[in-house]
Amino acid sequence: MSKPYLRPYQKPQKLSDYPLGTASEAGYLVTKNCGWRNERPIIMDECINCLQCYLYCPDGVIFKTKSGLDIDYDFCKGCGICEKICPKQAIKMEVE
Amino acid sequence: MSKQITAKTITDSEFFYGHKACAGCGGSLAVRIALKVLGEGAISVLPAGCMSAVGFNYPHLCFSNNSIISTFAGTASMLTGVEAGARAVGIKNFKAVGLAGDGGTADIGIQALSGAIDRNDDILYICYDNEAYMNTGIQKSGLTPFGAKTTTTPSGENIHGNIRPKKNLFEIVAAHNIPYAATASIGDLKDFMNKIEKASKIKGTTYIHVVAPCPIGWGIPVNETIEISRKMIDCGLWYLAEYENGQFKLNRTPRKFSSIKDYLLSQGRFKHLEDADIKILAAQRDAKWTTIRKNWNTTEEEL
Amino acid sequence: MTKAFLSGNEAFAEGVRLARPQVISIYPITPQTTVVERLSEMVENSSLKSELIHVESEHSALSCAIGASAMGARTFTATSSQGLLYMAECLHYASGGRFPIVMMNANRSTALPWNIYGDQRDSLSQLDCGWIQVYVEDAQESLDMALQGYHIAESPLVSTPVMVNLDGFVLTHTYETVEIPNQTDADRFLPPFQTKNKMSLDNPKNLAFSVGPDNNMEFKYLQHKAMLDSKRIIEETDKKFAEIFGRGYGGLTQGYRLEDADYILITLGSITGLCREVVDELRQNGEMVGLLKIRFLRPFPDEDLAAALGSVKAIGVLEKDISFGYEGTVYTNVNSVIAKNGLRLETYNFIAGLGGRDISRENIRAMFRHLQTGGQHVNFIGLGVSIDE
Numbered sequence: 001m002s003k004p005y006l007r008p009y010q011k012p013q014k015l016s017d018y019p020l021g022t023a024s025e026a027g028y029l030v031t032k033n034c035g036w037r038n039e040r041p042i043i044m045d046e047c048i049n050c051l052q053c054y055l056y057c058p059d060g061v062i063f064k065t066k067s068g069l070d071i072d073y074d075f076c077k078g079c080g081i082c083e084k085i086c087p088k089q090a091i092k093m094e095v096e
Numbered sequence: 097m098s099k100q101i102t103a104k105t106i107t108d109s110e111f112f113y114g115h116k117a118c119a120g121c122g123g124s125l126a127v128r129i130a131l132k133v134l135g136e137g138a139i140s141v142l143p144a145g146c147m148s149a150v151g152f153n154y155p156h157l158c159f160s161n162n163s164i165i166s167t168f169a170g171t172a173s174m175l176t177g178v179e180a181g182a183r184a185v186g187i188k189n190f191k192a193v194g195l196a197g198d199g200g201t202a203d204i205g206i207q208a209l210s211g212a213i214d215r216n217d218d219i220l221y222i223c224y225d226n227e228a229y230m231n232t233g234i235q236k237s238g239l240t241p242f243g244a245k246t247t248t249t250p251s252g253e254n255i256h257g258n259i260r261p262k263k264n265l266f267e268i269v270a271a272h273n274i275p276y277a278a279t280a281s282i283g284d285l286k287d288f289m290n291k292i293e294k295a296s297k298i299k300g301t302t303y304i305h306v307v308a309p310c311p312i313g314w315g316i317p318v319n320e321t322i323e324i325s326r327k328m329i330d331c332g333l334w335y336l337a338e339y340e341n342g343q344f345k346l347n348r349t350p351r352k353f354s355s356i357k358d359y360l361l362s363q364g365r366f367k368h369l370e371d372a373d374i375k376i377l378a379a380q381r382d383a384k385w386t387t388i389r390k391n392w393n394t395t396e397e398e399l
Numbered sequence: 400m401t402k403a404f405l406s407g408n409e410a411f412a413e414g415v416r417l418a419r420p421q422v423i424s425i426y427p428i429t430p431q432t433t434v435v436e437r438l439s440e441m442v443e444n445s446s447l448k449s450e451l452i453h454v455e456s457e458h459s460a461l462s463c464a465i466g467a468s469a470m471g472a473r474t475f476t477a478t479s480s481q482g483l484l485y486m487a488e489c490l491h492y493a494s495g496g497r498f499p500i501v502m503m504n505a506n507r508s509t510a511l512p513w514n515i516y517g518d519q520r521d522s523l524s525q526l527d528c529g530w531i532q533v534y535v536e537d538a539q540e541s542l543d544m545a546l547q548g549y550h551i552a553e554s555p556l557v558s559t560p561v562m563v564n565l566d567g568f569v570l571t572h573t574y575e576t577v578e579i580p581n582q583t584d585a586d587r588f589l590p591p592f593q594t595k596n597k598m599s600l601d602n603p604k605n606l607a608f609s610v611g612p613d614n615n616m617e618f619k620y621l622q623h624k625a626m627l628d629s630k631r632i633i634e635e636t637d638k639k640f641a642e643i644f645g646r647g648y649g650g651l652t653q654g655y656r657l658e659d660a661d662y663i664l665i666t667l668g669s670i671t672g673l674c675r676e677v678v679d680e681l682r683q684n685g686e687m688v689g690l691l692k693i694r695f696l697r698p699f700p701d702e703d704l705a706a707a708l709g710s711v712k713a714i715g716v717l718e719k720d721i722s723f724g725y726e727g728t729v730y731t732n733v734n735s736v737i738a739k740n741g742l743r744l745e746t747y748n749f750i751a752g753l754g755g756r757d758i759s760r761e762n763i764r765a766m767f768r769h770l771q772t773g774g775q776h777v778n779f780i781g782l783g784v785s786i787d788e
Contacts, residue, residue, distance in 0.1 A: 003110035004160045011613070015624070018617055020558060021497030021596035022610070023469075026603035027160030029114040036119060051103035055285055056322055058117065058125040060110040075113065079120035080319030139598060141466070152608035162598035164469055164606040166462060167488055173459035177422065177466025177474070178598075180450040184421035184472040187600060208462070211455030 003060070004029050006074065033059070037078030039093040043069055046090035053082035053091060101289045106132050115158040116150040120318030122282050122308030122325065123147055126224040127195050129285055133292040134220075136161055137190045139182065141175045143200040144168040146231040146310075147224070169204045171196040172212035175219045191296050194221040198239035199229045202265045206238075209303075213272040216300045222292070223265065223303070226310040234313040238263040241333070242380065243373050244365045246313075251368035261380060266305050270339040275300040277339040281307040283325025287336055287347060307334055315364015324363065330354040332381045335388065344392040356381065401579050407570040410538035410577045411477075411503050411563070412437035414545025416447045417585035418501070420475040422467035424452045424460040429515045430567040431479040431505040438475075457482035461489035461502070468498035469606055471597035473549065476500070479567065480507035480521045487525060493560045494529025495622060496607050497596055499552035500560040501545065502530075506668070506719070507567040508754045516755020517567030518719035519667065523696075523728045529622055531561040531629055532696045534668040538575040540648060541565055543640065546580075546589055550636045553592050557629040559622070566669040566719075568755070580644055588643050626698045633695060651700035653692040654707060656682060660689030661712040662770040665733060667693050670717065670751075670758055677763040688767050699732055705740040713745040713770040717763075717780075719752035726750075726777045745773060751780035 004027030012018050043053075047068055054062040054069060061072040062082060083091045099105070111131035117124035127147050131138055140163040142148040148165040151158040166174035171194045179192040196205060201223040212219060228246045229235040235248040241262045245251040249258040269277045276298045280288040288306055295302035309325055311318045328334045331354045336347040356378050360366040369377075388394070405413065412434050415423075425435035441447035450467075454460045457478050464474040478486060483504055493500055508514035509521050522532060531551060535541050541563070548561040565571050580588075598604050610618050634650040641647030655675050657663065666674050671692045681688045691707055691714075693700060708714060716730040725731070730748035737746060749766050751758045762780050769778065779786070 001108035001110075002160065004113040004158055006114075009155055012617065015617065015621060018614075018621060019596075020555075020594075021606070022154070022495065022608050022618070023596045023598075023604045023606045024154060024157055024608065026157060026162060026605045027111075027113070028155060028157045028605075030156045031114075033114065033116070055103040055106075055129075056125065056282075058119075058121050058128065058321070059115070060113055060128050064108055077119035079321075081120055081322055084319045085322055136603070137600065139470075149609065152605055154608045154610045154614060157605040157608060159605050160603065162600070162603045162605075164466070164598065165608065166466070167458070167492055169458060170462035170465075170489070173454060173462035174466035176452055176454070176459075177424070177463035177468075178470055179466075180422045180452055180463070181467030181470030181472035181474070184450055184467065185470055187470065190600060207455060208459050211459055214455070215453060 001063070003027070006030070006032070032074040033077055034074050037076060037096060039078045039080065039095055040073060040076065041071060041078070041080065041082050041091045042094050043071065044090050044092060046088045048088055048090070050087060052085045052087065056081055056085045101133060101293050102286065106289065107135060111138070111161045112151065112159055114156070116153070117146065118312055118318070120311045120321045122310060122321045123197065123224045123226055124150065125282050126222070126306045126308040129289060130193065130195065130222055130292050131161060133289050134191050134193055134296055138193050139178055139190050140193050140195055141166050141171055141178060142195045143171040143205060145197045145200050147195060149231055168200055170208055171200055171205050172208040172221060175221065176212050176215065176217045179217055179219050192219045194219065196221070196223055197230070198223060198225040198227060199237040202238040202263050210272065213269065213274050213301045216275070218299055220295050220302045220304070223305045224308040225305060226308050226313060227262070228313050230310045230313045239265065242377055243369050245368060246365070256368060256370070256373050257365070266337070266339070269303045270344070273342065274303055274339070276302040279305045279335060279337050281325045281329055281334060281336065283322055283329055284336065291338070313365065315367070316362065327354065327359045327362070331356045331359040332385060333359065337392065346388060346392050346394045349394050400581055403577055403579055404574050405538055405577045406433065406572050406574050407538045407541045407565045408433040408505070408572065409437050410542040411545050411565065412441070413579050414542035415475050416441050417580060417582060418546055418549045418589055419473065420449055421472040422450045422452065422464065422474045424454045424463040424476045426454050426457055426460045426478070426482065428457070428479045428482040430507060430571045431477045431503065433571070434477045434503055457486040458489060461486040461493060464500045465489060465493050465496065465498050468500050469597055471592065471594060471599070473592040474500050475502070477503040479505035480509055483521045483525060484509060487528065490525055490528040490530060497558040497622070497625065498560060499558050499594070501548040501552055502560065502562050503545070504562050504564050505567045505571045506564050514754040517569055518753045518755065519564070520720050522562060522564050523720045526697060526728060529559070530697065531559055531626065532564060533561065533694055534564045534696065535570070536669055536671045536692065537570065538577045541570065542577055542579065543644070543646070546585060547636050547640055550589050551629060551632055553594070554632045557625050557632050558594065558596060559625050559629060564668065570669040584643055588640060630698050648694060651695045651698070652703040652707070653694060655690040655692070657689040657691065657707055659687060661687040662767060663689045663691055663708065663711050663714045664766060665691045665693060665714055665716045667696070667718055667729060673758070673760060674717070674763050677760060677767070681764070681767055686767065693729065696729065701736045704733060704736045705742070708737065708742055708744065711744050713747065715747040715749055715766050715770050717749045717751060717766060721750050721753065746776070748777045749780050750778065756781050
């Protein structure tokens with residue numbers, strides 16, 4: 001599995017630190033989105049691993065693990081689509 | 097029948113991640129899923145619009161595949177150049193894919209799109225349709241439906257929102273005799289994923305029109321994006337279909353429509369509609385479905 | 400090397416063929432069309448191996464070229480007048496993205512009123528779009544600048560698109576004897592295109608991104624710096640060209656009988672030939688006149704101008720352009736050099752040839768007389784009516 005990930009970022013100090021043209025490394029993240037959230041989804045034991053939350057998450061923050069599913073809270077915006085789509089009510093939204 | 101793509105079989109890799117789209121954004125889901133189906137060989141072209149605005153803010157770059165922003169009008173023409181250029185420099189196993197909104201496709205980009213289909217360039221063009229110019233703050237586009245309130249089609253005493261019906265872009269595209277075109281919805285990702293997979297294997301221009309609601313523009317809670325997409329199909333205001341070999345085919349044939357009123361009035365943009373307006377929309381829907389049932393292949397079969 | 404009797408457009412097409420562009424987007428517009436017609440014939444008869452893309456507009460022509468360039472392909476397109484204006488958005492896009500596309504522009508009047516004949520208002524109105532702009536004089540220079548154009552544009556230090564301007568009809572459609580280099584020499588001059596500014600599957604990139612106020616100005620400064628650096632590359636390119644092909648153009652400007660000249664006419668493009676003849680004629684009469692052809696308007700040859708105009712009494716700028724409500728744009732640029740360098744000389748502007756109006760030998764003689772006698776600064780040449788109403 002691969003995806004864009006957080007990197008250390010320092011504002012360029014010299015002109016030569018900037019890329020040629022407007023072309024830079026793909027999938028280079030420097031900020032998180034977690035500050036957007038009022039509520040966070042919690043996956044509970046009722047989860048049957050049907051993967052509907054994983055599939056329908058607009059941000060792709062629900063990922064498969066060996067034992068089931070987990071959530072990347074750095075990038076979850078707390079929209080709650082996962083809670084709505086879950087056929088087993090196995091996700092609950094918890095106030096931050 | 098080739099193997100279906102499902103949540104289980106689709107790659108775990110994410111290609112559109114860490115983006116700044118609003119919570120519950122339908123467009124970002126459409127783009128995310130499309131790129132997961134196409135994989136790392138996708139070279140995506142996105143015009144100025146929501147998905148480019150939220151994904152390409154140097155130094156924060158959210159596409160892990162090769163991606164480029166085009167001019168607003170230039171999605172299809174840049175796709176053509178990308179495809180030809182990639183071939184010219186000897187790149188193999190790539191797919192040039194356009195990911196443009198409704199305004200970028202049906203209005204300012206329609207000329208370039210028509211040109212690309214006319215040339216039958218080997219590209220996939222996906223229009224994520226949220227039924228208005230959302231990036232600039234909800235203005236009417238050619239794909240805004242009748243009755244919808246936008247910031248440029250206010251609902252007042254005289255005008256009940258947008259007074260013109262939604263352009264039928266799927267059939268406009270099909271009229272070019274394109275090798276493959278389809279409609280889809282983020283309310284049915286299984287259908288959408290497999291249409292992308294099918295389109296990506298076809299040589300020549302292919303087009304997928306996917307409805308992808310914008311919670312802000314539609315006036316719905318951010319967790320209802322999928323639900324409203326499903327309601328839209330169930331009430332008959334959207335349909336899942338394909339055009340291939342000169343024939344239209346319906347993928348799902350509803351026996352009975354759910355309440356159009358319920359679909360409309362659950363959204364802020366339609367709250368002002370009166371029964372008379374709803375009747376007009378229902379009549380438009382019924383007329384469309386009469387034509388569909390008469391002329392299209394309505395035998396249900398899985399993709 | 401072979402010799403052929405070619406129009407400016409046909410000569411340019413030969414230059415493009417020798418540069419081996421991998422993707423060409425084509426769209427017709429008078430008086431550019433014969434360029435893309437010849438290129439299509441070359442692809443048909445296999446003397447050129449290139450992807451020909453029949454786009455549906457000039458906006459798409461350049462948008463397509465940008466897409467191909469972003470994949471690392473050498474690209475070409477050509478346009479004129481309304482077409483250039485229609486692609487204006489993409490002009491800025493190509494230069495901001497640092498895509499080294501070469502485009503030919505057949506200089507033509509801009510509507511309204513409609514007019515298909517030559518003047519330079521189309522490209523001069525786009526002077527600030529970030530493209531290197533060169534104006535050529537004859538068919539041979541047209542061919543040669545197609546090749547030099549790629550060499551300049553693709554230099555890693557420059558990585559900026561180049562617009563080669565040919566005067567509509569008087570150059571694009573006039574036949575002259577032209578030397579066509581052989582492919583071996585052309586390849587020796589112009590190596591294959593290589594850049595870091597591209598997408599590849601091994602090294603995925605995100606291109607044409609947004610940059611907010613915190614970093615935006617640095618990107619714009621880099622664009623400016625590349626244009627300034629291109630001056631050196633332009634000179635080096637011309638020297639290398641001369642070594643291989645035995646002819647050169649002098650870089651950013653080309654002077655004629657400048658030594659001890661008191662009165663200099665500054666020209667652009669195809670009118671230069673006739674002006675040279677008038678200079679010879681006046682020199683025979685003992686008049687101390689000379690000529691300076693500006694080849695590159697961007698980057699602007701300010702050092703060349705300052706050096707050439709140091710001990711001159713008066714200069715005139717002849718241009719097929721007017722920036723309505725002020726003066727000719729070339730004149731404004733030249734005056735800025737004079738002011739910055741504290742030069743003490745009179746300057747005059749001769750606006751001529753708009754919409755294809757003929758510029759006669761007598762017109763040019765009159766311009767030199769004007770430089771010597773003095774008079775109004777901005778002058779419309781060849782107006783058929785009196786403006787003193």
